[in-house]
Amino acid sequence: MSDFEKTRSPGYLANHMARLFAHGLAERIRPLGLAPAQFMTLLELWREDGITQRDLVARLDVEQATMANTLKRMERDGLITRRAHEGDARARTIHLTDRARDLQPAAEEAAASVNAQAVQDLSEEERVAFVAAMHKVIAALKG
Amino acid sequence: MSDFEKTRSPGYLANHMARLFAHGLAERIRPLGLAPAQFMTLLELWREDGITQRDLVARLDVEQATMANTLKRMERDGLITRRAHEGDARARTIHLTDRARDLQPAAEEAAASVNAQAVQDLSEEERVAFVAAMHKVIAALKG
DNA sequence: CTCCTTTTAATAGCAAGCTATGTATATATG
DNA sequence: CATATATACATAGCTTGCTATTAAAAGGAG
Numbered sequence: 001m002s003d004f005e006k007t008r009s010p011g012y013l014a015n016h017m018a019r020l021f022a023h024g025l026a027e028r029i030r031p032l033g034l035a036p037a038q039f040m041t042l043l044e045l046w047r048e049d050g051i052t053q054r055d056l057v058a059r060l061d062v063e064q065a066t067m068a069n070t071l072k073r074m075e076r077d078g079l080i081t082r083r084a085h086e087g088d089a090r091a092r093t094i095h096l097t098d099r100a101r102d103l104q105p106a107a108e109e110a111a112a113s114v115n116a117q118a119v120q121d122l123s124e125e126e127r128v129a130f131v132a133a134m135h136k137v138i139a140a141l142k143g
Numbered sequence: 144m145s146d147f148e149k150t151r152s153p154g155y156l157a158n159h160m161a162r163l164f165a166h167g168l169a170e171r172i173r174p175l176g177l178a179p180a181q182f183m184t185l186l187e188l189w190r191e192d193g194i195t196q197r198d199l200v201a202r203l204d205v206e207q208a209t210m211a212n213t214l215k216r217m218e219r220d221g222l223i224t225r226r227a228h229e230g231d232a233r234a235r236t237i238h239l240t241d242r243a244r245d246l247q248p249a250a251e252e253a254a255a256s257v258n259a260q261a262v263q264d265l266s267e268e269e270r271v272a273f274v275a276a277m278h279k280v281i282a283a284l285k286g
Numbered sequence: 287c288t289c290c291t292t293t294t295a296a297t298a299g300c301a302a303g304c305t306a307t308g309t310a311t312a313t314a315t316g
Numbered sequence: 317c318a319t320a321t322a323t324a325c326a327t328a329g330c331t332t333g334c335t336a337t338t339a340a341a342a343g344g345a346g
Contacts, residue, residue: 004251006186010258010270011164013277015183016204018161019333020284021154026301026334037302040158043149054324061159066303068326073301090311090324108147115153118280127153130276133269134156137261141163162303165332169304180332197294209333211296216331233294233341 010137021114028110032103037070038079039107045080045096046104052091074100153280164257171253175246180213181222182250188223188239189247195234217243 006012025036034042044059045051057067071094074080079100085091119127149155165179172182187202188194200210214237217223222243228234262270 002189002247002251004186004254006183007278008274009254010261010274010277011168011254012183012186013274013281014157014161014164015179017277017281017284018157019205020281021157022302023334024284025154035301036158040149040155043147043155046145052324062162062302063304064325065305065327070302072326085324088312088324090309092325104145108145111147111152111154114284118153118284120283121279122276126272126276126279129269129272130280131151131153131156133265133273133276134153134160135150136264136269137273138156138160138163140263141160141167141257141261166304169331178331195294205332206334207295208297208335213332215296228294231294231342233339235295 014137021118024114024117025111028114029107032106032110033077034079034103034107035073037066038074038077039111041067041070041074042079042096042100042103042107045094045100049096050093052085052093054091056094157280164261167257167260168254171257172250175249175253176220177222177246177250178216180209181217181220182254184210184213184217185222185239185243185246185250188237188243192239193236195228195236197234199237 022036025039029035029039040060041056044056053064053067053071056071057064060067062070071080071082075082078097081095081097082092083095085093119130122130168179168182172178177185183203184199187199196207196210196214199214200207203210205213214223214225218225221240224238224240225235226238228236262273265273
């Protein structure tokens with residue numbers, strides 16, 4: 001009938017691939033008590049502690065409501081604490097707990113291992129081109 | 144501290160890219176009364192009507208529980224009906240409604256337009272390599 | 287034929303994404 | 317200053333994904 005073929009559709013493949021990445025990561029960081037969105041958020045907090053929800057929303061490109069819920073779960077799970085922001089009573093600064101700080105090496109190693117498995121059958125050039133293509137696609141979809 | 148950089152992580156980029164694809168598709172098919180997972184399911188049913196939930200699970204590589212819930216919403220929304228399977232009292236066959244059949248051209252056009260926007264800054268070779276790389280990554284992550 | 291295992295589907299409960307809305311504080315403007 | 321707009325965050329409600337569990341039917345081994 002139509003020639004729309006899911007195995008040739010970048011959007012379909014992107015969805016499928018992202019689900020497999022998420023599954024692989026979830027499996028490896030579950031023993032650490034982490035979930036994928038929490039890990040993604042920790043990546044930013046390991047880089048800079050004491051930032052606000054607004055900062056995280058900007059850096060991770062998710063909706064504010066999504067980040068609010070992720071932070072609530074992270075607070076519940078003892079990964080972050082929040083303090084009043086000096087100079088802006090609306091905002092709160094977000095701070096890593098010792099537990100969250102300690103998880104960094106193991107969590108990053110887990111993520112690196114999923115990435116390694118994912119690109120294991122790509123040559124170095126293919127891998128570089130693949131990452132560059134994803135950047136271009138992300139930019140095009142944001143525009 | 145660490146050299147884990149999200150903009151170089153295939154997994155991070157895959158997640159970000161998939162969210163942007165889903166957003167673009169959702170925006171375009173919302174006027175049709177469709178959501179992305181429903182569209183993905185319709186792609187298979189437009190190809191072959193009267194299959195079972197089990198068939199859809201195998202073809203779309205989602206968990207059975209995920210498909211069960213998607214089908215429940217599609218039934219609620221008047222996109223499918225279900226009938227007793229002849230010869231297997233556990234299964235039910237899934238059938239498109241007229242409304243779902245009528246949506247095919249517009250929905251596929253919407254998906255094609257998201258794909259076109261996504262790859263607009265890739266050359267033809269880059270586009271082919273990108274799709275091939277996603278297939279390889281999917282295979283590697285499934286293995 | 288009976289019992290055990292496998293298969294098909296439904297349901298519960300959670301994470302993570304979204305839109306839409308509300309609330310409180312900051313800031314800008316008349 | 318007063319009021320209007322903008323910003324920071326929370327909450328409600330939805331979809332889509334997952335795991336784990338259950339129920340019912342089918343199929344296979346004795």
